[in-house]
Amino acid sequence: MEWLNFGAALTAFFASHAVPALPWVKTRAQARLGRAGYGAVFGSISLIVLVWVIVAAGQAPYVEIWPHYPWMRWVANIVMPVALLLLVLAIAAPNPLSFGGRSTGFDPEQPGLAGAMRHPLLWALFLWSAAHLLVNGDLAHGILFAAFAIFCLIGMSMLDRRRRRDLGQAEWHRLAARTSNLPRPWRILPALSWARLCLWAALWAAILAAHPHLIGVSPLP
Template identity: 50%
Template sequence: MSGWTEFIIAFAAFMAAHVIPMQPKLKSGLIAVLGRGGYIAAFSALSLGLLWWLLMASGRAPYVEIWPQAEWQRWLANLAVPAAVLLTTLAIGAPNPFSFGGKAQGFDPQRPGIIGLTRHPLMWAFALWAGAHLLANGDLAHVILFGLLFLFALTGIWAAEGRARRNLPDFARLAAHSSVWPGAALLDGRWRPRGPLPWLRLGLGVLIWAALLHLHPPLIGVSPLP
């Protein structure tokens, strides 16, 4: 199998897997069989496995430079990735009626938590990760990889937002203290963080980021440090 062939197959498999959350009948059938916890665990493992394969396949594809890598690009990636990891750890498990498959149960629009920062924190975290890696990797295979993942994340944000606006009869009330764009509700005064800081989640996010930084060389083959 040539480098480009493996890259195309890996990318197709990754994108096909991420159609599952957008298909209510398929997702409901899997949840009925696996349970919600089992579905989340299985889908997470599948996504991470396919993403790792895709990253490996992009590294094995023929190297064609589009732009050279500069040290500031690595610094930017090393600032963006911790932010993406923290956003993810704060968002996972949080009640979110605006995401694909999200539910309003347990969601308080007056105290939306991380959803006040943005209605789509997981997709923005993915976009931040992909965009930072796009800038820091200027060869053709990685430009295709991270460029398409970045567009995929942005498309998912607007698709989820449109779906929520169509399907939530009380969308205006639920979304009153949140925003699509990260921080927009904070800047215009519609949202203010309340309550104690989620120290456990913040600590977990720091640990996950440190683990990813440590494991990047053995798993990916390249150190992310400048």
């Protein structure tokens, strides 16, 4: 029964992201709910399903794939702050080429964070998935985080195709000329600000404090 629940949750998670991405579904939903309403409903459903799939993975029978070693936690604690930094920098940053950013204020000649990576939120989620895949060597969590990581990588090319369709080839190429799907970390520096760095530090501290209570395991080495 636990495996069925996990399978249903994982299927619901990917369906909740694939179905709204269909042009005719998104267009009709935005027409009825408005862009803000659509974003709120989609975000709420995504969060609920994400919680469901994580809880279901924790309830699935434990089947070890690889053992856990202390060095794995050190790697995760190095990778996760990087993932959170990308998350904080990406939210509401000028970037009409990906989700999570805003379409206004973007300068193709100085693309900011998009110049370091076109889809920073997906890279943040990929790093989160990879770090958690490493430290969770059981079958359920292996399937979960490997699926998330693959979904993030595939999602980048899917988003590019969708933006090309929405913006048109010429406009997309004009906006994306100085961006890249492959990370160029040295270009992150222009996107840094004291406000976002403070938010990043607060978020990382909050996650470290809340993780044992919400997940039941301390993330520290």
